[in-house]
Amino acid sequence: MLPRPPEEPPSWWPSADPGPTRGGALTARLGVLAGSSLLVCFVTGLISHYLGHPWSWLPPPARPAWLYRLTQGIHVITGIATIPLVLAKLWSVQHRLRQWPPARSVAHAAERASVGLLVAAVLLELVTGLLNVLQYYPWPWDFVAVHFATAWLVIGSVALHVAVQLPAIRDGLATPLSRRGTTRGLSRRGVLGSIGLGVGTVVATTVGQVVGPLAPLALLAPRRPDRAPDQDLPVNRTAAAAGVGTAARASTYRLEVRGRTERSFTVSELESLPSQRRSLPIACVEGWSRNAHWQGPSLLDLVASVGGGASSQVTVTSLEDGPYAVSSIRDGQLRGALLATHLNGQRLSLDHGYPVRLIAPGRTGEQQTKWVTRIEVS
Amino acid sequence: MRTTRITLAAMGISALAYGVWRLLDHTSAAQLVAYAGWLAAAVLLHDLVLAPGIELVGRVGRGRPALQGALVVAGLVLSVGALVLWRSTARHDPALALLQQDYGLHLLLLLGLVAGVAALTRLAPRLRRGQTPRLSRRA
Numbered sequence A: 001m002l003p004r005p006p007e008e009p010p011s012w013w014p015s016a017d018p019g020p021t022r023g024g025a026l027t028a029r030l031g032v033l034a035g036s037s038l039l040v041c042f043v044t045g046l047i048s049h050y051l052g053h054p055w056s057w058l059p060p061p062a063r064p065a066w067l068y069r070l071t072q073g074i075h076v077i078t079g080i081a082t083i084p085l086v087l088a089k090l091w092s093v094q095h096r097l098r099q100w101p102p103a104r105s106v107a108h109a110a111e112r113a114s115v116g117l118l119v120a121a122v123l124l125e126l127v128t129g130l131l132n133v134l135q136y137y138p139w140p141w142d143f144v145a146v147h148f149a150t151a152w153l154v155i156g157s158v159a160l161h162v163a164v165q166l167p168a169i170r171d172g173l174a175t176p177l178s179r180r181g182t183t184r185g186l187s188r189r190g191v192l193g194s195i196g197l198g199v200g201t202v203v204a205t206t207v208g209q210v211v212g213p214l215a216p217l218a219l220l221a222p223r224r225p226d227r228a229p230d231q232d233l234p235v236n237r238t239a240a241a242a243g244v245g246t247a248a249r250a251s252t253y254r255l256e257v258r259g260r261t262e263r264s265f266t267v268s269e270l271e272s273l274p275s276q277r278r279s280l281p282i283a284c285v286e287g288w289s290r291n292a293h294w295q296g297p298s299l300l301d302l303v304a305s306v307g308g309g310a311s312s313q314v315t316v317t318s319l320e321d322g323p324y325a326v327s328s329i330r331d332g333q334l335r336g337a338l339l340a341t342h343l344n345g346q347r348l349s350l351d352h353g354y355p356v357r358l359i360a361p362g363r364t365g366e367q368q369t370k371w372v373t374r375i376e377v378s
Numbered sequence B: 001m002r003t004t005r006i007t008l009a010a011m012g013i014s015a016l017a018y019g020v021w022r023l024l025d026h027t028s029a030a031q032l033v034a035y036a037g038w039l040a041a042a043v044l045l046h047d048l049v050l051a052p053g054i055e056l057v058g059r060v061g062r063g064r065p066a067l068q069g070a071l072v073v074a075g076l077v078l079s080v081g082a083l084v085l086w087r088s089t090a091r092h093d094p095a096l097a098l099l100q101q102d103y104g105l106h107l108l109l110l111l112g113l114v115a116g117v118a119a120l121t122r123l124a125p126r127l128r129r130g131q132t133p134r135l136s137r138r139a
Helices: A024-052 A067-098 A106-133 A143-174 A188-204 A212-217 A245-249 A267-271 A299-305 A331-335 B002-026 B029-060 B065-087 B103-128 B134-138
Strands: A255-258 A262-265 A276-283 A289-296 A314-318 A326-329 A338-340 A357-359 A372-377
Touching (some): A067 A106, A106 B029, A276 A357, A299 A372, B002 B029
């Protein structure tokens, strides 16, 4: 049992008056919008996560080649749009923070604590997600692992919140939104419209980093893939940042291909191999993407030259160390893969992965291994 | 409705349990403490700084619908725009095409547009009634 609080709040307790605009009709609609946006963000995030970390028994698809571009683009843009949506939803109920008594019963206290967890998890997830897009990591944990775990906390606490509030949500949605302004300002419909305009502006000014034709509107987009200075395509990690500048240009560079037999190629040998052309997007975890024209020897031909084939499991290793050093490729993605020597009609630049980089359909940007030096076929 | 609520609650609790397990499985004790600190900071910053701030700004627009609407739109645009502007002050290699835009100018443009639209919605009914502002009548 909780100690029984006095009937009336103490004189210093702030008023819990919702004001003229707040109310169930507005909150329920904002809740549906924010909840739907979180659900889309969650589902696209799960698909993207699978494409980046596929299970061994289910090879990631190679078609459509733009699948990750789509899921991660939607994930990042809905995530960004959810920030203003969630803030608006929280505004619509923030007078309840000052409710008296703070807890009527143990169950009520538990419910308020679960709302606290929901708010904390949602804000943390959205803000760290945006900071990741901005390449800023001021926290001591692994972003991907914790972003993934927090996503489950968010979606779980949203489901629980909806379960608790379902009668109120139904009532709210059944109540028409008043058009009439109050003596103190905007009508509820006007508030919802303004929130829609605010969220719409955020979407319209960021979506151009995924949808090329909307790039001229992308005033707030963190990336402008259409304005990349190097071969008309952004890089996410320069050769200098990866520490590979010297090794990639060294005359001792060789590409080793190991299967049942072993072969080794110099840069000029790689350049003289029969080459193919493909048009494939680079799509990054930060949500930006851009299509490009690639040219180079087929990876499958190289794999076949050491006794492998389309059913082989292939591991591609970079000159760089760290988390992006190695990636594996198989099935449809392997059949569609090039070891690119050229990008958009020019010899691949150092920052784009000179001498050769992997490019294949449906892969995440970080799996398109750059500065490739070893290929192992098993 | 009862079945829906029970199903939703069960799904929610399962997802929460999975999230907690993933978190414990992928973080050290020190990282967990930092994570709990971030969670608490998120709620406290919102409830004690952001929410009262919004209430205060809201008072400015009381009784003026066009101004209220403009404040809502501007605040929501800034909720993302301010973070982007802040990070754009850090140096990024131009090859990344990351945060290379003049976000300060772009935000000013957007906020100016919001103010302009709000002013128009305020003036439009008067213009329609023929109560043109004095300046344009003279011209």
